[in-house]
Every structure is written in structure tokens, then in C-alpha cells.
Amino acid sequence: MKIVAAYPESLTDKEFHYCPGCTHGIIHRLVAEVIDELGVRKDTIGVAPVGCAVLAYDYFNCDMHEASHGRAPAVATGIKRVHQDKVVFTYQGDGDLASIGTAEIVHAANRGELISTVFVNNAIYGMTGGQMAPTTLDKQKTTTSPYGRDKGLAGNPIKISEMLAVLDGPAYIARVSVHDPKHIRQAKKAIQKAFQVQLEGKGFATVEVLSSCPTNWGMSPVQALKWLAENMLDVYPLGVFKEVD
Amino acid sequence: MVDKVLMKGNEAIAEAAIKAGCRYFFGYPITPQNALPEYMSKRLPEVGGVFLQAESEVAASNMVYGAAGAGARVLTSSSSPGISLKMEGISYIAGAELPAVIVNIMRGGPGLGGIQPSQADYFQATKGGGHGDYRLAVLAPSSVQEAVDLTIDAFDIADRYRNPVMILGDGMIGQMMEPVEFKQEIDPADLPLKEWATDGARGRKPNIINSLFLDPQKLEDHVMKLEDKYKQMKANEVRYELYKMDDAELAVVAYGTTARISISAVDMARKKGIKAGLIRPISLFPFPEKVINETAEQVVNFLTVEMSTGQMVEDVRLAVNGEKPVYFYGRTGGMVPSPEEILAEIEKIGGVKR
Numbered sequence: 258m259k260i261v262a263a264y265p266e267s268l269t270d271k272e273f274h275y276c277p278g279c280t281h282g283i284i285h286r287l288v289a290e291v292i293d294e295l296g297v298r299k300d301t302i303g304v305a306p307v308g309c310a311v312l313a314y315d316y317f318n319c320d321m322h323e324a325s326h327g328r329a330p331a332v333a334t335g336i337k338r339v340h341q342d343k344v345v346f347t348y349q350g351d352g353d354l355a356s357i358g359t360a361e362i363v364h365a366a367n368r369g370e371l372i373s374t375v376f377v378n379n380a381i382y383g384m385t386g387g388q389m390a391p392t393t394l395d396k397q398k399t400t401t402s403p404y405g406r407d408k409g410l411a412g413n414p415i416k417i418s419e420m421l422a423v424l425d426g427p428a429y430i431a432r433v434s435v436h437d438p439k440h441i442r443q444a445k446k447a448i449q450k451a452f453q454v455q456l457e458g459k460g461f462a463t464v465e466v467l468s469s470c471p472t473n474w475g476m477s478p479v480q481a482l483k484w485l486a487e488n489m490l491d492v493y494p495l496g497v498f499k500e501v502d
Numbered sequence: 503m504v505d506k507v508l509m510k511g512n513e514a515i516a517e518a519a520i521k522a523g524c525r526y527f528f529g530y531p532i533t534p535q536n537a538l539p540e541y542m543s544k545r546l547p548e549v550g551g552v553f554l555q556a557e558s559e560v561a562a563s564n565m566v567y568g569a570a571g572a573g574a575r576v577l578t579s580s581s582s583p584g585i586s587l588k589m590e591g592i593s594y595i596a597g598a599e600l601p602a603v604i605v606n607i608m609r610g611g612p613g614l615g616g617i618q619p620s621q622a623d624y625f626q627a628t629k630g631g632g633h634g635d636y637r638l639a640v641l642a643p644s645s646v647q648e649a650v651d652l653t654i655d656a657f658d659i660a661d662r663y664r665n666p667v668m669i670l671g672d673g674m675i676g677q678m679m680e681p682v683e684f685k686q687e688i689d690p691a692d693l694p695l696k697e698w699a700t701d702g703a704r705g706r707k708p709n710i711i712n713s714l715f716l717d718p719q720k721l722e723d724h725v726m727k728l729e730d731k732y733k734q735m736k737a738n739e740v741r742y743e744l745y746k747m748d749d750a751e752l753a754v755v756a757y758g759t760t761a762r763i764s765i766s767a768v769d770m771a772r773k774k775g776i777k778a779g780l781i782r783p784i785s786l787f788p789f790p791e792k793v794i795n796e797t798a799e800q801v802v803n804f805l806t807v808e809m810s811t812g813q814m815v816e817d818v819r820l821a822v823n824g825e826k827p828v829y830f831y832g833r834t835g836g837m838v839p840s841p842e843e844i845l846a847e848i849e850k851i852g853g854v855k856r
Binding site: 321 | 526528552554556557558560561562564565566567568569570571572573574576590591594598700701702703704708709710711712713714
């Protein structure tokens with residue numbers, strides 16, 4: 258008998274705290290499946306962020322280190338420089354990576370730090386209750402942009418993948434989405450690639466994953482996935498922005 | 503017999519860290535401690551270590567947080583404004599119970615301040631510095647040799663208590679040259695394995711480095727565990743030096759560079775027939791409160807001398823507990839008190855029964 262689907266060994270049996278319909282659970286599972294398939298669970302150290310995924314250290318069944326807000330790439334750098342033979346990844350949201358942690362992600366990428374970053378972009382601060390994120394879309398309503406984000410006042414949705422791709426350090430930069438099964442399969446391939454380039458010593462890798470936040474967007478899970486597809490894909494086009502052979 | 507070499511304080515601290523088995527340094531340039539990272543950038547590759555110039559002090563302290571969690575002996579250094587930025591990482595390092603050594607070569611503040619020697623970061627260093635209920639062990643050298651010895655001890659204390667340790671120097675200690683010897687050399691391979699470290703979960707359950715406790719009872723329990731460590735430090739790690747205190751009627755209390763200058767002032771006072779002595783705290787946390795409290799029975803009064811507007815003097819007053827007057831003399835902003843100025847204060851308050 259061949260097992261075609263099973264619970265990933267790289268996830269603990271702890272129940273996720275995520276809201277119903279949140280896609281963090283899917284992304285956690287994809288990361289765990291990739292770690293399983295590469296056979297590196299016992300050689301992997303993950304760095305958890307501040308934000309909705311703050312408790313990721315309870316869910317990934319490998320060594321974990323909880324970072325302060327935005328600093329996961331710096332923490333991961335410290336770990337990787339000590340254990341150059343281990344696999345080190347960060348799991349970060351958009352408030353964490355694209356706002357307070359921009360210096361850390363840019364410089365980790367630019368150094369070609371041999372770490373892999375999973376960057377979950379749901380265009381809002383989820384954990385703190387739905388405030389505007391740097392990735393919030395123009396005219397999108399949040400608790401700190403109650404009249405809709407005003408570009409003139411609050412700036413523009415920040416395009417992290419495009420920014421990182423112009424640097425020389427990254428080996429792989431891709432943006433994917435998890436709004437339907439086809440895209441979920443593509444997302445997994447991208448996450449696998451991000452870990453693979455680290456194992457091959459090619460350089461830094463980031464996979465930006467477009468994600469939904471039904472609770473703070475004020476939508477049903479199904480509506481939220483539809484909203485993602487209809488609104489976020491135009492601003493945040495999917496694709497591979499950098500890939501080093 | 504170990505050969506003595508002439509070294510700048512900043513460089514001697516760096517070499518001492520290497521001798522203590524430290525192979526990782528993460529830092530960011532700031533005057534007057536630049537000779538320390540510069541030395542590390544040259545020396546660490548020679549011993550198979552890693553020097554990394556971070557994008558900011560915030561990033562550097564978080565790299566230290568990562569490397570310390572990964573089980574390494576790790577050092578960072580900075581000067582006052584940079585230490586303020588490092589406080590984010592330092593609070594997490596303390597909260598997650600990780601060993602690390604931080605060097606602060608103090609300069610005048612607040613704000614951008616100046617680049618001359620100062621002791622105005624005493625509060626920040628000894629009262630935690632970052633957010634939350636925690637303390638650093640704080641060691642204050644008053645010579646380059648002592649900076650070497652305390653740096654090596656700092657790594658041991660950090661490992662023993664799983665707590666960050668700060669070497670608190672100033673621009674004078676960092677930049678002056680003195681002969682030093684390195685009495686020991688530790689091979690990092692000989693250091694005991696840190697079973698809690700994130701080095702890959704082979705043959706064990708995953709390790710988690712964390713300072714988050716959402717349940718207030720669990721956080722209180724955790725903070726009380728930290729508090730117990732600080733009580734142990736108070737019992738076991740107090741360091742001080744007494745100079746001419748046997749028959750002293752006036753006790754000068756000073757640390758670091760100011761203590762050196764105060765020794766000259768004490769000698770000058772003695773020549774004038776004033777029975778002055780010096781209590782030099784070496785550990786600023788834990789503070790040598792017992793010896794100061796007991797000295798209150800012996801002396802007429804105390805004079806605390808600092809390169810600040812008066813920070814350690816509060817701890818001296820707490821230790822003296824109202825038993826005797828505690829006077830203060832300080833210069834600040836990068837101004838260094840002269841022995842004559844301190845002598846004038848000693849003469850002003852007398853030091854003899856009136």
C-alpha cells in the first residue's frame with residue numbers, strides 16, 4: 258500500500274489558533290510537507306515572527322526560535338552563521354517583514370544569507386485587529402484607514418518581491434497565492450524551490466504568499482478568497498521574479 | 503610566565519572574547535568603540551569565526567539573539583546611542599534566558615550626545631535597560647587588564663546563569679593603551695554542550711527559544727524564575743575592591759575610569775591628613791550593597807563620584823539607607839573629573855568628625 262496523503266511529520270499535533278478560513282493553516286502545511294519531502298526536519302531551525310503566526314513555534318515540529326517584530330531575518334542570520342550546515346527558514350507576515358522589518362529582510366537578502374523566507378501577504382495586520390499594513394491596497398478599508406487607504410496620505414502598497422529581486426544576493430524570489438487548489442500546488446513548488454536553493458548553497462530565497470484574512474476583511478472565507486483573486490492579483494502579480502541557475 | 507602585550511582597551515576586550523571561546527561577533531560601527539569590531543573583523547576569520555557587520559544595532563542584537571539561541575558564545579559591542587538600539591534584542595535575550603556578552607563603551611548623552619568618555623548609562627545598564635522585569639549582570643573594568651579578565655569571566659557568568667552580561671566601560675577604558683596578559687585560552691570545542699540550543703532536533707524533541715507567555719500566570723512564573731537567578735547573582739557574583747578603607751572616615755565610591763582618578767584624589771587627601779578611602783564597585787549589578795551598608799558604621803560620610811549627574815549615587819544611598827550622609831560629585835557630557843576637583847570635594851565635606 259502506498260501512502261498518498263498523510264499528516265506531515267513536520268507539523269506538531271497542536272491545533273492551530275488561526276481564524277476559520279484563514280490560509281495560514283494551508284501555508285504551514287505546505288512548508289511542513291516541503292521539509293518532510295526534503296528529509297531535513299531534524300536539521301531545520303525555523304524562526305517565528307510577531308503577528309498572527311507568532312505561535313508558529315508550537316506548530317512546526319522542528320527546532321524553533323521566536324523573533325521580535327520584523328527581526329526574523331537577523332535572528333535567522335545569527336543561527337545560520339553558527340550552524341552553516343543546517344536549514345534555516347523564517348515565516349513572516351506583511352506587518353513584520355514589509356514594515357518594521359524592511360531593513361532586516363533587505364540586508365539578509367542582499368548578503369545572500371543562506372536562509373529561506375516564507376512571506377505571508379494578506380494586506381492587513383491580523384493579530385492586532387485589522388490595521389492598515391504597508392501591503393494594504395489603495396482605497397482598502399482597515400481600522401486605521403477607515404475611509405479607505407489614501408495613497409497621498411498613507412503611501413502605496415509595497416511590492417517586496419519586486420524590490421528584493423533587483424538585489425544580487427537572492428537566488429530565488431517568487432510570488433504565489435493560495436486562493437484555489439491550482440495555486441496552492443504552485444505555491445508548494447515555489448516553497449520547495451526556496452528550500453532547495455538554500456540546500457544547494459545558491460543564496461537567499463523568499464516566497465511571497467498572497468493570503469486571505471476573512472476576519473479582518475469582514476468577509477466569509479469564500480468571499481475572501483474571491484476578493485484576493487479579484488483585487489490582490491492585479492497589484493501583486495504572481496510569478497518568479499528572480500531565479501539563479 | 504605569560505608575555506605582556508601593549509593593547510588598546512577596545513582591542514584587548516576583543517582578544518579576550520576570542521580567548522574565552524567566542525567565535526561570533528555581530529556589530530555596527532559607532533565611536534568610541536570602533537577598534538573593537540575592527541579588531542574582530544581581522545582576528546575572527548583567523549580562528550574560524552564569523553564577524554558580521556550588521557545593517558543596524560537593532561539587527562546586530564537580534565543576530566546575537568539568534569546565535570546565542572543556536573548555542574554559540576557570542577559578542578556584540580557598541581556605545582551609548584547604539585546600546586539604546588540594541589535594547590530590543592537584549593530584552594528578548596534576557597527573556598529567552600540566553601547567554602551573551604554586550605560591551606558598552608559609554609559616551610556622553612542623551613541623544614546623539616558626544617563622543618568623549620561618560621558614565622551616564624549606569625541606569626540603563628543596571629536597571630535592565632530594555633522593557634520588562636530583567637537585569638543584566640554588569641561588570642565595570644577600571645584598567646585594560648581588568649577589562650580582559652572581566653570579559654573572560656563575563657562569558658562564564660552568561661553561560662552559568664543563561665543571562666546577558668554587560669561590560670560597562672567608557673571611552674577612556676576603550677581607547678587607552680596598557681600592557682595586558684591573557685592568562686587562559688578556551689577552545690570552543692571544549693565548552694559544554696548547550697542542550698537547550700537550536701542546533702537541529704536530532705535524537706531529541708525540538709527545542710524552542712522563546713520569551714512569549716500569553717498566560718499571565720505562566721509569565722509571572724517565568725519572571726519569578728528570572729528573579730531567582732538575579733537573587734543567586736546577588737549572593738554569588740558581587741565584586742568590589744577596597745582601597746585604604748581600613749581606617750577611612752570618608753568613603754569615596756566610584757567605578758571604572760572615575761575610580762582610577764579617585765585613587766589619586768584619596769592619596770592626595772591622605773597627604774593632607776584626611777582619612778579617605780575608596781570603595782570601587784566592580785560588579786554594578788549585582789551592586790556591592792552589603793559592604794557599603796557595613797561601611798556606614800565606620801565612616802562619617804560618603805562621596806560618590808561619577809561621570810554623570812548622579813546615577814550610581816542612588817544605589818549608594820539605598821545601601822547606606824540613611825545611616826550617613828551621601829554626597830555626590832560628577833562631571834558629565836564627556837568631561838572627566840580631575841583628582842584635584844575630587845580632592846576639593848573631599849575637603850569640602852571634610853571626612854572628619856565635626
